[in-house]
Amino acid sequence: MNLLNKIFNIVFPGKCLLCNDSTGLNTENICSKCMDKIAFIKGSTCARCGIPFEVSYSLEDNLDYLCQRCRIFSPSFDMALSACRYDGVIKEIISAYKYQNKPYLGNDIISIMLRVVERGLVELSPELIIAVPLHVKRLRERGYDQAYILAEGIGRYLNIPVSCGNLTRIRYTVPQVNLSRDERIKNVKGAFSVKDTHELKGKRVFLIDDVFTTGATIEECVKIIRDAGAEKIYVVTVARA
Numbered sequence: 001m002n003l004l005n006k007i008f009n010i011v012f013p014g015k016c017l018l019c020n021d022s023t024g025l026n027t028e029n030i031c032s033k034c035m036d037k038i039a040f041i042k043g044s045t046c047a048r049c050g051i052p053f054e055v056s057y058s059l060e061d062n063l064d065y066l067c068q069r070c071r072i073f074s075p076s077f078d079m080a081l082s083a084c085r086y087d088g089v090i091k092e093i094i095s096a097y098k099y100q101n102k103p104y105l106g107n108d109i110i111s112i113m114l115r116v117v118e119r120g121l122v123e124l125s126p127e128l129i130i131a132v133p134l135h136v137k138r139l140r141e142r143g144y145d146q147a148y149i150l151a152e153g154i155g156r157y158l159n160i161p162v163s164c165g166n167l168t169r170i171r172y173t174v175p176q177v178n179l180s181r182d183e184r185i186k187n188v189k190g191a192f193s194v195k196d197t198h199e200l201k202g203k204r205v206f207l208i209d210d211v212f213t214t215g216a217t218i219e220e221c222v223k224i225i226r227d228a229g230a231e232k233i234y235v236v237t238v239a240r241a
Helices: 002-011 068-072 088-099 105-123 136-142 146-158 181-188 216-227
Strands: 079-085 128-131 167-169 192-194 204-212 232-240
Touching: 079 088, 079 105, 088 105, 088 204, 088 232, 105 146, 105 232, 128 146, 146 204, 167 216, 181 216, 192 216, 204 216, 216 232
Parallel strands: 079 232, 128 204, 204 232
Antiparallel strands: 167 192
16 A cells, blocks of 8 residues: 555655645655744753743753743643744644644644654653543534644554543633733633543643643643643643744
């Protein structure tokens, strides 16, 4: 089957979603030139929330260094990892993935995530993966849950179970994109619930989403998961705004 796919791609090469050039001899939808334009997060980051530091020197000698926000307002999660900055190419890819009915881009995005956070994912040794859920109304509108597709891909790669339907969004919320931080916090407050606490009790959990912006949605999910008895909660996203 792999040989047939290679032959097919030679005869009918795929087109890059972004630049329309050939993607080469693979089944990805993003060409290597556009992949190289992604602003991957490298170098020094906050040990807690994973936000990159704009410094000209390395912080590797102090692996527990925290950003100002995490020193003042300690996050509910134990650690956050993001593969890249939310701008340019990755912003276009995520927008197409979520809003242009292109669920197949999930495979490309998973590959992007693993380029940077693969080692961290393995070292954290999670026991369960959970996706930040959509409300059933938005799921019907979109037709697929973009975060759950990513969670399933990471779960298959790590051979770790993915929770399905336990963490639910019980209240419909307006899109967060145009809201202020305070409005985002109010918008998602009380919007999530856990059906079965037994699944989470004492577990090391990965919480998966596409973008980490202000963290309001993530914080609300983490609090619910923590209250259900999870031991450790690590947030993993594609991009960090």
